[in-house]
Amino acid sequence: MPQNNSGPLADLRILDLAGESGLFCGRMLAELGAEVIKLEPPGGDAFRSRGPWLAGEENNPEASLYHLHYNVNKKSVTINLLKPEGQILFKQMVASSDVVLETMTPGEMDSLGIGFESLQEINPELIYTTITPFGQNGPLSQWSGNALTGAAMSGLLYLNGDMSEPPNQPAAEQAYHMASLVATWSTLIAIRARSTKCVGSRVDISVQEAAAMATVQTANANFYTWHGELPMRGGMRHFGSRHLYLCRDEKWASISIRPVRWHDFVQWLNEEKIEPDLTSEQWSDPFYRRDHQDEIEEAHANLSKKFNRDELVRVGQSRRMLIVPVNKIDDLSQHTQLRERDFFKEVTYDNFADLKLEHPGPAYQFSLTKPPAYTRAPLIGEHNHYMYSEVLNIATDRYDRLAIENII
Amino acid sequence: MSIGLNNPKPLEGLRVCDFFWLIAGPACSRVFADWGAEVIKVESSNRLDEIRQTGSWPPDSMRSADSHNGVFNDCNTSKKAIQVDLNTEKGIEVIKRLIAKSDIVTNNFTGERMDRWGLGYEDLKKINPELIMLTMPVMGTTGPQRNFGAIGNNVIALGGINYAMGFPGTPPTGMGPLYSDFAAPYFAASAILAALYHRDKTGEGQFIDLAQFQATASLLGPALLDYSANKTVPERPGNTHPDFAPHGVYPCAPATHNSDRWLALSIENDLAWQRFTELIADPVLSDKSKFATNDLRKTHETLLNDAIANYTSNHEVWALAGKLQDEGITAGVTQDLSDVLDRDPGMRVQHFENLTDLAGRVTYTTHRQPVRINEQTAPMGRAPLFGEHNYEVYTNLLGYSDIEYAQLVAAGIVN
Incomplete structure (x- = not known):
């Protein structure tokens, strides 16, 4: 077509x-x-x-x-x-x-x-x-x-x-x-x-x-209608851990460990000799983990400190852990994946001596109805x-x- | 003249074969289901949508069922649900029958999952040339990081929102909600509806490749353009506004249900500031030499914020917000969940609906679609149980006889 x-x-x-x-x-x-x-x-x-x-x-x-x-x-x-x-x-x-x-x-x-x-x-x-x-x-x-x-x-x-x-x-x-x-x-x-x-x-x-x-998830209305609970700030805890960690190179990574990957995660921690030790049987119980977030967060933090950010992301992803960089504006501007997918659209501003600016582009690509080239504001x-x-x-x-x- | 009175289901007649799971995907197909499309949620007979089993639970007596989670029920209203074992030849035949009769196919799998099943767009358009197919993995379907895994909270970080939030000098701050899980689906719904517009005119279907990462990065306002133009990497702004002050949240008197109370206040010009100072008659804030003009208020912003906080901390937040609004000042309550449900004068009735499960045991307080079309909101049905519509869909829609259906059950294609 x-x-x-x-x-x-x-x-x-x-x-x-x-x-x-x-x-x-x-x-x-x-x-x-x-x-x-x-x-x-x-x-x-x-x-x-x-x-x-x-x-x-x-x-x-x-x-x-x-x-x-x-x-x-x-x-x-x-x-x-x-x-x-x-x-x-x-x-x-x-x-x-x-x-x-x-x-x-x-x-x-x-x-x-x-x-x-x-x-x-x-x-x-x-x-x-x-x-x-x-x-x-x-x-x-x-x-x-x-x-x-x-x-x-x-x-x-x-x-x-x-x-x-x-x-x-x-x-x-x-x-x-x-x-x-x-x-x-x-x-x-x-x-x-x-x-x-x-x-x-x-x-x-x-x-x-x-x-x-x-707010559908974090402050799901039923927390309150069923239990009278009020979700507060820092409310990531009910489903995971606070997920931003500082890496060796002073950059930040975001880490989420899904319950199905828990054992793989513990194995990785173990290989890297990360404290505290989470290998004992009790940690397999998600309810025990929910009630002992501090130790889990400490392990996340210690793991992150051992790696530079991009290395942590690379190794983590190869182990099927959900680890990504916490991107700054300059990280985004240079991001390989965004560049590869043509996210930035160059627009010429003839009213400013043909200045070329890069606009952030669309979320999606259409196979058939390609969007027209960007025109300046x-x-x-x-x-x-x-x-x-x-x-x-x-x-x-x-x-x-x-x-x-x-x-x- | 209005669809509101005679047809509250403007998408009636459309069918969606929906492989979405978790949150971001289902929040998209929910738009189609609530507005009248037949959305058939496809789950594996071996593995259900994980979100059925995680999150907010009703009191423990209900725990045995797989579908009583509050989040699942809020993201899957008005849908049907079937099971298919896609790792069998027969299962693939079943799903292709469904896709041949669908207008839209959706999924948010990472990597080449659909292609490995023989359900990639190139395969599917052969059986349904008018098909619109959307896939929305975090990274999109192309590029070196297309197989990266991430969920909502990661995507916010990836997309630059965490780094841009928080107070100066603090680490990057999380957004409490998994924001991209609720923004990306609305990009997806818009893209599918745009493709439908094209298809209705031309009969041409197409494939849409949406990256949740890109959706999130496109929500940073002018920051990426500012970097392109000026190489600016902005400081975290706290609650300030770049152009005017005051703009922020201010502590209010503790309430019995919650001591953590905050007024949101924003005064954009000197006229509004004058009305504000006349209303509250606070001696510190009335000091014209420090605060009379926006430039002065920006210069003395810390002093300004401290003085406002000193005033607000003696006041009940709802009463104060109402008093300020009566004077045309932009103020609001930083509502906690009980405010939204019990104290806001409009939200409970306008925005939430109670839906009851099949057995009539559990009531879900569910967000409505946040829009009125001709003064009507979308009519919602409850979310489906796991495999609830197997028989109906397999026999009525896909044309399997009762005997064939029994064979599919016996073969484990359906439970």
Whole structure:
């Protein structure tokens, strides 16, 4: 079969009004080949003011690495949704689009006259996806939130770190990533419902609920409903041991020994003459092990100290032990497996003297619908001409007036 | 107009032959099952999904059964389960019959397991050209480390999340949850649905190779891009935000059920800060020379955090969060599990559903799908017992007669 290079979602058009909580959803849809049009207010959206920055370009809205990361492969069109003529133009865009993605406070789009119901009159097959801190309805729907409070309110934040310190926020705003991931698959479910049932849908994601999905194991609800137990920080203990260990070369490794490999693990410890000795019969009992974690952790730590990290990983994996490096950013950037699998995508930034940057790429490879080559994140309003002149067929004199009146 | 009212099962009519096991895989196929697809979980008649036997258990009287684990039941809702011995020729014939009638095949085996059974994509597309097959080993199916083994907590470390978490000067910190086990499946669900979109248009199936490692490494925000651009290896940020302060968690008054209480608080601009100081009227925090602007607050962040902690530690966390939210300040409770289930005003009803096992003895408090489509959540059924749907699937779907089924049982293909 011939391969195509437009991605599996080629021919879908997404109007992406999302702020920080939904940027990764649009990024995924664009990565999968959809045409994702970032709608920004004239002058650019607030996410362009977030660091980190391209060195020497601090506060340049085209050089926010946060923006470049989350909006790669998207187009940008500016539009003032607070003005009536902006709202009319938006509705015209909606008529030829498949999905609207937005993250405003519930009711805000309605108050502008461009909420789901009025848009559905224009495009009955529209999928209207929202991400809000607590969902469109419910007792907390008017509470404000961000990635930190989303993690906190979901029960995810409480579980991170150690009891000797405060709960640790997840790296890199994971509550927003979870919300965006849920938004991606649920939008695609609604798209499929449309193609088989010919109706549009409203898709409503709560950051709190999306982030709560990450607690299914560590804070399984039944610990509490069955036993009244509250999982605490450092809560890895109920299923294994704390799993990060310092190696001889001061790098860290992550070790998990599955119960089926226990005897092989003990044999390895024995060959390496690691203290304490775990060979006696009582250690074969998983319940005894659960109640004597300290000795097991000491053995892990002593084993790790004996090896450089990469050697520990190599030997451990050859013995079918689950041992991997705790990667830093520079480790990842140079990682053989990621390089071999073409994870990093080079993108040329013609607006910065043809600077070449490597973006982290997709989680997956498709055998048939290869994704298109990456295109750099868009400049503010870079695709205005495309949208207003080519898609909406607006005459040049009106286009000029709209620009002057700060509507686009 | 809405699917919500007349069809809460938008994926009805799709069939998934599901080899997923443990957590990350089943959390993906659960999406399809809850939204209406027929997901048939395939387990070996010799070896069941390990997660049936590990984790949270109901009170000891229930221990005898293999399927009462809370995690298993939360990751396998609405599915059917069959047994097949794939190490026999007959078992392979059975599973190929099922795959010929399926839209999707999923697995998260490491290495060439499926190929060794003759169930690799190149084999399967001959019997079902429209098939979509997804495999999601940790490292993917290619590359020098494709056979590396790892489970959820390892994958977080591998993907760079551990190293980026924790307080400056401390060792890398774990994430309590096995985070990648819950993020990677959502990449997988998205990829399969995208491939379905393509198949529905063109009739073309395909193979999707998902690496859980890559899924996790793609969740680091702009950090890898920052390294590419500036060679920055960031310090662990603790609970701070790079652009503004305060941003963090602050200790609150002990509660009777738990003394470890924390307010999450984030104040992004000077206006919100002004409202905050007016509301709490704390003499230290009202000092404009130290805290009036974001730049000042960033400069004096330690002092700021100490003063806020001093204030919050006398307050009950839910009441304080509510009071701050009433003023439009972004605050929340760092909820423990009992908060999520008993004190949060929405979660118990919106987000959890009680499902009961076949015998009616055990009730599982189960997460719903975290989304409403046309105001409806997905209708869930309980997770299947080991081999619960053997007879139904073998006879009704695969067309084996009762006599043939009995022979398969006698041969040990099914228990």
